[in-house]
Amino acid sequence: xxxxxxxxxxxxxxxxxxxxxxxxxxxxxxxxxxxxxxxxxxxxxxxxxxxxxxxxxxxxxxxxxxxxxxxxxxxxxxxxxxxxxxxxxxxxxxxxxxxxxxxxxxxxxxxxxxxxxxxxxxxxxxxxxxxxxxxxxxxxxxxxxxxxxxxxxxxxxxxxxxxxxxxxxxxxxxxxxxxxxxxxxxxxxxxxxxxxxxxxxxxxxxxxxxxxxxxxxxxxxxxxxxxxxxxxxxxxxxxxxxxxxxxxxxxxxxxxxxxxxxxxxxxxxxxxxxxxxxxxxxxxxxxxxxxxxxxxxxxxxxxxxxxxxxxxxxxxxxxxxxxxxxxx
Amino acid sequence: xxxxxxxxxxxxxxxxxxxxxxxxxxxxxxxxxxxxxxxxxxxxxxxxxxxxxxxxxxxxxxxxxxxxxxxxxxxxxxxxxxxxxxxxxxxxxxxxxxxxxxxxxxxxxxxxxxxxxxxxxxxxxxxxxxxxxxxxxxxxxxxxxxxxxxxxxxxxxxxxxxxxxxxxxxxxxxxxxxxxxxxxxxxxxxxxxxxxxxxxxxxxxxxx
Numbered sequence: 001x002x003x004x005x006x007x008x009x010x011x012x013x014x015x016x017x018x019x020x021x022x023x024x025x026x027x028x029x030x031x032x033x034x035x036x037x038x039x040x041x042x043x044x045x046x047x048x049x050x051x052x053x054x055x056x057x058x059x060x061x062x063x064x065x066x067x068x069x070x071x072x073x074x075x076x077x078x079x080x081x082x083x084x085x086x087x088x089x090x091x092x093x094x095x096x097x098x099x100x101x102x103x104x105x106x107x108x109x110x111x112x113x114x115x116x117x118x119x120x121x122x123x124x125x126x127x128x129x130x131x132x133x134x135x136x137x138x139x140x141x142x143x144x145x146x147x148x149x150x151x152x153x154x155x156x157x158x159x160x161x162x163x164x165x166x167x168x169x170x171x172x173x174x175x176x177x178x179x180x181x182x183x184x185x186x187x188x189x190x191x192x193x194x195x196x197x198x199x200x201x202x203x204x205x206x207x208x209x210x211x212x213x214x215x216x217x218x219x220x221x222x223x224x225x226x227x228x229x230x231x232x233x234x235x236x237x238x239x240x241x242x243x244x245x246x247x248x249x250x251x252x253x254x255x256x257x258x259x260x261x262x263x264x265x266x267x268x269x270x271x272x273x274x275x276x277x278x279x280x281x282x283x284x285x286x287x288x289x290x291x292x293x294x295x296x297x298x299x300x301x302x303x304x305x306x307x308x309x310x311x312x313x314x315x316x317x318x319x320x321x322x323x324x325x326x327x328x
Numbered sequence: 329x330x331x332x333x334x335x336x337x338x339x340x341x342x343x344x345x346x347x348x349x350x351x352x353x354x355x356x357x358x359x360x361x362x363x364x365x366x367x368x369x370x371x372x373x374x375x376x377x378x379x380x381x382x383x384x385x386x387x388x389x390x391x392x393x394x395x396x397x398x399x400x401x402x403x404x405x406x407x408x409x410x411x412x413x414x415x416x417x418x419x420x421x422x423x424x425x426x427x428x429x430x431x432x433x434x435x436x437x438x439x440x441x442x443x444x445x446x447x448x449x450x451x452x453x454x455x456x457x458x459x460x461x462x463x464x465x466x467x468x469x470x471x472x473x474x475x476x477x478x479x480x481x482x483x484x485x486x487x488x489x490x491x492x493x494x495x496x497x498x499x500x501x502x503x504x505x506x507x508x509x510x511x512x513x514x515x516x517x518x519x520x521x522x523x524x525x526x527x528x529x530x531x532x533x534x535x536x
Contacts, residue, residue, distance in 0.1 A: 049477070050475065068436060068437065069437075071480055072477070072480075073477040106436065240437045240438065241437050241440070242437040243435075243437060244433075244434050244435040244436050244437035244438070245434075245435060245470050245473050245474075245483065246470070246474060247434075247437050247440065248434055248440075248441045248466075248470055249467055249470040249471060249474075251440070251441055251442060254440055254442065288474035288475065290475055293471075295474075
């Protein structure tokens with residue numbers, strides 16, 4: 001039984017609530033090389049007129065990013081301990097670990113029920129993040145079912161792979177913050193890798209990296225000096241920048257220098273992995289802080305990965321579609 | 329909690345797909361834009377008036393054209409022009425024109441402003457300071473829209489009113505009017521000056 005996760009709403013008297021951030025996130029992989037995400041997030045002091053509740057629903061089908069970002073106010077949203085919902089979409093958490101995600105944004109409509117295949121990782125204790133902090137809880141591999149439609153075209157059904165996490169904390173978009181994150185799910189069998197580290201905005205000062213490896217019921221966490229991270233190459237400019245109005249405001253971020261290749265290497269005792277991810281397409285999400293005048297730029301990088309290593313006495317290899325994020 | 333239509337937990341439609349607001353004209357949209365800016369962010373509205381100053385602009389969207397200016401008291405003066413080339417359409421400091429499909433593509437993040445300009449789908453004309461003022465005014469409105477729900481709602485209303493049916497590969501059609509960069513200049517003295525200062529890599533035409 002997976003303990004229930006909860007939305008971490010701040011107390012009414014919390015003096016840091018202006019910088020409150022909280023989101024429920026689901027990635028879905030498939031059919032074929034499709035990579036999608038549904039994310040519903042709260043930005044700022046709940047119930048304040050400045051508070052924003054944002055729905056992001058995107059699907060990359062190999063030729064284009066479908067969906068959009070819809071920004072609304074707290075008054076338009078339904079936020080509880082187990083869900084964040086807006087008229088455009090919602091993500092809800094069930095006590096057994098199931099994640100229910102639905103969205104209807106632009107040409108993309110989906111309704112997914114994702115059940116965990118492996119246990120959730122314990123929530124990470126809040127870590128320093130810019131002038132604030134960030135917390136994180138991960139369900140690295142789920143099995144998702146449900147319809148996905150692009151316009152009038154229904155994508156082929158069947159079970160898809162999914163990843164879920166929940167982030168919360170206190171910071172302002174536009175602060176000197178960044179992160180690298182990636183979800184890599186073996187498409188043809190069991191196995192998943194999750195990578196994460198916080199950085200400064202320029203990705204010059206990096207926090208301790210974390211790699212979570214799951215396969216065949218075994219699990220291993222690699223951190224700190226046991227992990228090597230290498231970015232190289234340059235990806236093509238973002239194929240879409242959202243919201244469109246923010247993209248128009250930030251023409252200077254039209255061609256960011258986003259690396260195209262990520263290589264991870266992790267080693268601890270006899271266990272370890274080597275992973276290489278290659279970017280295929282980038283979508284840029286422009287995040288405006290509702291309180292300060294700052295903006296951050298989150299790059300959703302869809303692509304493909306291959307990995308191999310050892311875990312619990314056995315060798316393994318994995319491959320499949322993957323998504324990496326780079327925040328700056 | 330929610331005062332709206334509730335969370336989208338299924339395959340329902342988002343509000344901008346099935347709620348069509350009042351059928352506003354271009355004049356009404358611009359008036360409402362400035363009004364909501366003033367109500368939500370008076371400082372930004374003051375910056376907008378300061379940037380625009382006493383300039384007059386002609387704004388065109390599809391086949392509708394309006395003249396826009398601020399009066400001395402800071403009030404918005406806007407009038408629809410039926411003959412842009414006639415006397416009422418003259419004496420402006422700058423002009424800007426585009427179409428509904430281009431605006432929709434920009435708001436959907438499917439197209440960049442720079443690309444639309446180079447494709448000839450957004451036309452901006454005027455003296456350099458007037459063009460700069462026009463872009464600064466747009467920046468002020470966009471930045472305010474990031475934080476003012478009332479401006480976002482107006483944009484959603486516009487999208488709902490003018491949205492076209494999306495398709496699975498809804499990409500902008502290839503342009504046949506893409507201009508090169510840098511654009512050809514018609515002022516030979518300007519060409520020579522920019523080349524001499526290293527701001528233009530093509531030498532001026534032989535006639536200079």
